[in-house]
Amino acid sequence: QLQLQESGPGLVKPSETLSLTCTVSGGSISSSSYYWGWIRQPPGKGLEWIGSIYYSGSTYYNPSLKSRVTISVDTSKNQFSLKLSSVTAADTAVYYCARHLTGVIAVAFWGQGTLVTVSS
């Protein structure tokens, strides 16, 4: 059974870099059939795709966040990671890691989500 688990600090100071890791269990991150991505949801608001990565390291980012986002993959650890720089209070959100297919880009598997608060 595939499981995705986010980990990282729950509190980040303004102007610093938010760093999260998603550990994949029950499946290989090196599968050619899937992208691995990050999606966030500010409290009480809607969903926003941040970006996705292929096991080869190819990355695809939301244009509105592209200048601040880096997603990387570590196939040896079956993990992928998110870094979001220069954070502000507007980056406070539940961050989900997720898996979607390469063809039909529907997110069928999600992590449980982790709340990251940006505050001094």
Next chain:
Amino acid sequence: DIQMTQSPSSLSASVGDRVTITCQASQDISNYLNWYQQKPGKAPKLLIYDASNLETGVPSRFSGSGSGTDFTFTISSLQPEDIATYYCQQYDNLPQLTFGGGTKVEIK
């Protein structure tokens, strides 16, 4: 960038009612449109992919239709467990994903 306009933002209906949610894309997206259900405190759940295909294990009272710019999501007979927020999501092959603003469904 493609914008997704979802309506209504909220609705209240009785158990057994037919519920319809619409999603409009700012340009032709063919059938590249998915629907999700999100219950409070939980991750979203995929219900419909490629506009009209029911995800495995999803009850048949959920359905989707449309192509191009106009899409519809329907619950044929609202059940108490369907109380949730529903989101549409479009994609392209780059890949890029965009979600609609969500529709909160409540019981009257």
